[in-house]
Amino acid sequence: MISSLTITFLGTGTSQGIPVIASKHPVCKSNDPRDKRLRVSILVSWKEYNFVIDCGPDFRQQILRENCTKIDGVLLTHEHSDHTAGLDDIRPFYFEQGNLSFFAHKRVFENLHQRFAYIFETVNKYPGAPTIDEIEIDKNTPFLLGDKHITPIEAFHGKLPVLGFKIDHVAYLTDVKTIAKSELKKLKGIEVLIINTLRHEKHHSHLNLAEALELINEIKPKKTYLTHISHVLGFHKEVEKTLPKNVFLAYDTLKINL
Numbered sequence: 001m002i003s004s005l006t007i008t009f010l011g012t013g014t015s016q017g018i019p020v021i022a023s024k025h026p027v028c029k030s031n032d033p034r035d036k037r038l039r040v041s042i043l044v045s046w047k048e049y050n051f052v053i054d055c056g057p058d059f060r061q062q063i064l065r066e067n068c069t070k071i072d073g074v075l076l077t078h079e080h081s082d083h084t085a086g087l088d089d090i091r092p093f094y095f096e097q098g099n100l101s102f103f104a105h106k107r108v109f110e111n112l113h114q115r116f117a118y119i120f121e122t123v124n125k126y127p128g129a130p131t132i133d134e135i136e137i138d139k140n141t142p143f144l145l146g147d148k149h150i151t152p153i154e155a156f157h158g159k160l161p162v163l164g165f166k167i168d169h170v171a172y173l174t175d176v177k178t179i180a181k182s183e184l185k186k187l188k189g190i191e192v193l194i195i196n197t198l199r200h201e202k203h204h205s206h207l208n209l210a211e212a213l214e215l216i217n218e219i220k221p222k223k224t225y226l227t228h229i230s231h232v233l234g235f236h237k238e239v240e241k242t243l244p245k246n247v248f249l250a251y252d253t254l255k256i257n258l
Helices: 059-065 087-097 106-115 181-187 209-219 236-241
Strands: 006-011 041-046 049-053 073-075 100-104 132-136 143-145 148-157 160-167 170-173 192-196 223-227 247-249 255-257
Touching: 006 059, 059 087, 087 100, 100 106, 106 132, 148 170, 148 181, 181 209, 192 209, 209 223, 236 247
Parallel strands: 049 073, 073 100, 100 132, 170 192, 192 223, 223 247
Antiparallel strands: 006 041, 006 255, 041 049, 143 148, 148 160, 160 170
């Protein structure tokens, strides 16, 4: 029997977040809370487990807002700053729980070793620095999170390979521009797809709205939630009216129960 999942959208914004600093764009000045987007991340919860996918620069704020007091591990889609810059803010969990498990491609860990050298230091390590358990993953090897099997899905963010994750009948894909047919096969029969949609205009490394809808039509999930959204996509309430049935704009704090 598959235990129920709760997906909490910790952030649904692009790399700058919304509002963008110093922007005078109308969406950045919107009073609709759904138009205020922190950097993209989700919390996946079931039974006693809590796993986070990506920990960007808003990680501390997001975790405090959700009153999350325990994390069992962090999955990283790729190494870009808006997905990893919150790494140091795992310290309170480390002090309380000990080492946290991080799941990422070998290339991502190599990048983090450069940017957060003090965390990975093995000689004369600063006593306040956290320690993580590095669990290398790749597109070919499913793995366990708690009692659930996870299927990694490779996509391309421009030319950079990124990993999405399928858990039960849900798939989370962000920073996608293209995906191979062989990887699309892994998504057959999913009920819920969460995927990035940056804006209306084409972008060199992200799906725009038209491209995302085309991919959704190919995958054919029962429901889709769009994330990693920029301010130029438009106002939440206006964009959502234009979407096909069973396609929705995600927003920060949204919870979906499966």
